[in-house]
Amino acid sequence: MKITHLTKQFGTVTAVNKVSFAIDTPQMVGIIGPSGAGKSTLLRMINRLTDASGGSIEMNGRDILALKGKEKRKWQRDCAMVFQQFNLVPRLDVVTNVLLGRLNGYSTVKSLFSIFGKEMVDEALTALDRLGIAGQALQRAETLSGGQQQRVAIARALMQTPKMVLADEPIASLDPLSAEKVMTALREIRDRDQLTVICNLHTLDTARTYCDRVIGMLQGKIVFDDVPAKLTPAVVKDIYGADTELNESVTSTSMVTPVRKPSPRSLAPAMAALTAG
């Protein structure tokens, strides 16, 4: 993907100002910067949720900003978004929420198998298992913790069979342990699915721990674009100014847990319950 001079103007405010960067190989990119720097607007323009005011996004020779209708919707599925507030349907069970990633909008769920087919339900359960929450498949989404809900949202994103994942502050409302699990899950998507994950982050240690590359934004512009090791205190001060200490310390996600391997056996209870129902 090649982004060139991408710009977004909201009235007199230039939220994103001639931003350019390219991503050639699957990588985990963290976008950092103070509140109002333009991070969300940048992700939303990439996903075409917000129209750009200028510049270009090119993917394999295609002009992404020119896509319309069906093609635009396909692009939006290809770069799945994960949001801070999860955006699950609270009263629906977990596995149905995940399946919605594939179908984009069934409102009544009478029988999962008859609507979605066994294969797709299996796929959703496998995605949930990958994220360590297959055991909660039949619980209503609203009964899950924030961290679990975010992992459901990531499983739903995977059901879109995306080509890229865009995550807008995915851990901003999570406790450190949940944040660690969510970041590990996103990194696993890079490793196992070989996808680029672009992640807006408000904590530096998270960017340092999980990202291959960090893009620092300030007032709509890119002021840093390099490996995390190059994020020296001086660079950090340039990006955050007086907020530096706060951004270093708010969340610690440095705990390391092993990456879970999918285990078909842990799907058995959920599959049995679905078959019985």
Ligand SMILES: Nc1ncnc2c1ncn2[C@@H]1O[C@H](COP(=O)(O)OP(=O)(O)OP(=O)(O)O)[C@@H](O)[C@H]1O
């Ligand atoms: N829909 C909108 N209408 C008008 N101004 C907007 C809109 N969305 C964003 N802005 C402005 O654009 C600028 C960048 O906002 P954006 O949300 O992209 O920043 P951010 O870096 O994601 O901030 P935060 O970390 O607080 O989410 C801000 O000045 C914001 O007020």
